Amino acid sequence: SIKDNSQVSYAFYDDGMRHSMMIENAIENRMEMALRNREFEVYLQPKYLFSDEHIIGAEALVRWNDPKRGILPPNDFIPLFEKNGFVKKIDTYMFEEVCKLLQKWKKEMDQLTNMIISVNFSRLHLENTSLPEELLAIANRYHIDPKMIEIELTEGTVFDNENQMVAIMNHLKASGFHISIDDFGRAYSSLNTLKNLPADILKLDKAFFTESADNARGNKIITSMLNMAKDLDLITVAEGVETQEQVDFLKEKGCDIAQGFFYAKPMNVIEFEDFVNKKLKSA
Ligand code: C2E
Ligand code: MG
Ligand code: MG
Ligand code: MG
Numbered sequence: 001s002i003k004d005n006s007q008v009s010y011a012f013y014d015d016g017m018r019h020s021m022m023i024e025n026a027i028e029n030r031m032e033m034a035l036r037n038r039e040f041e042v043y044l045q046p047k048y049l050f051s052d053e054h055i056i057g058a059e060a061l062v063r064w065n066d067p068k069r070g071i072l073p074p075n076d077f078i079p080l081f082e083k084n085g086f087v088k089k090i091d092t093y094m095f096e097e098v099c100k101l102l103q104k105w106k107k108e109m110d111q112l113t114n115m116i117i118s119v120n121f122s123r124l125h126l127e128n129t130s131l132p133e134e135l136l137a138i139a140n141r142y143h144i145d146p147k148m149i150e151i152e153l154t155e156g157t158v159f160d161n162e163n164q165m166v167a168i169m170n171h172l173k174a175s176g177f178h179i180s181i182d183d184f185g186r187a188y189s190s191l192n193t194l195k196n197l198p199a200d201i202l203k204l205d206k207a208f209f210t211e212s213a214d215n216a217r218g219n220k221i222i223t224s225m226l227n228m229a230k231d232l233d234l235i236t237v238a239e240g241v242e243t244q245e246q247v248d249f250l251k252e253k254g255c256d257i258a259q260g261f262f263y264a265k266p267m268n269v270i271e272f273e274d275f276v277n278k279k280l281k282s283a
Helices: 005-010 015-036 078-084 087-108 123-127 131-141 162-174 190-196 215-231 244-252 269-282
Strands: 040-049 054-066 070-072 116-122 149-154 178-184 201-204 235-239 257-259
Touching: 015 054, 015 078, 015 087, 040 087, 040 269, 054 087, 054 269, 078 087, 087 116, 087 123, 087 131, 087 149, 116 123, 116 178, 123 149, 123 162, 131 162, 162 178, 178 190, 201 215, 215 235, 215 244
Parallel strands: 054 116, 116 149, 149 178, 178 201, 201 235, 235 257
Antiparallel strands: 040 054, 040 257, 054 070
16 A cells, blocks of 8 residues: 555565665674674685795685674675775774784794785775875784785775875885785776786786686686786785696796685684694694
């Protein structure tokens, strides 16, 4: 009936959409509380330097350890947080957690302190011109040299104020942070991105490795991306490396660093510390 407004508006949505909107609402109602309750956790996945087969660092990846639902992967909530802006709080929180961790290692596990840890930053941050000062202030608070930290700029959101983006990236670099372009090759304007953005590191999207139906064509694309990156003096990281064949191929083509299930899955902090300590002992 006309009086029943909710019926009228719901008629526009199918059950699936209504269901996902309910889930989104439930998440949005809980996210601030979850952050305060420290339900977001740092997981770490090692990165290997091909030239001497040692762990050069790790990527920090967020997990939501929800008391009711268990450990949720970022794909369950980061896309929503990109939409509502909360991703900026999560990224800054992860950054601070990583600084704390580096400080703890410096005090208690000195053998872990020659690693570079990367943190994912949504491009949404690049609308905040004081980002470099804010990150530097956090690093200073924990007495962490920015050279221990890499900022991975993810491509979840289009950000079109390129001049500002370049300025912020230059400022981050001048402060000592490493900067990488994450998921390179996935989005639309990647080549143009590369022309203009002052990054040090290029991370090739894992889709090139995990979703290639035609290996011969995929391999040609990877090869030319690696050559191009080398010409531009960029360090290359292949993510999503799962097999020995991929390792051999990437080494042969001059890729610098690899990350993937072939070496290790993302681990919680305790597991990661054990993992690295065991590797160091056996080396
Ligand atoms: P990403 O930054 O490209 O991170 C790499 C993703 O690939 C991780 O997924 C990792 O677990 C997965 N991966 C690594 N090796 C392999 C492999 O060999 N095979 C396969 N199939 N997958 C592999 P994860 O942890 O689920 O994260 C997904 C995405 O969520 C990340 O992709 C990143 O874009 C986003 N994300 C994660 N943590 C954060 C964060 O703290 N802030 C922001 N803004 N985004 C984050
Ligand atoms: Mg990343
Ligand atoms: Mg990536
Ligand atoms: Mg990726």
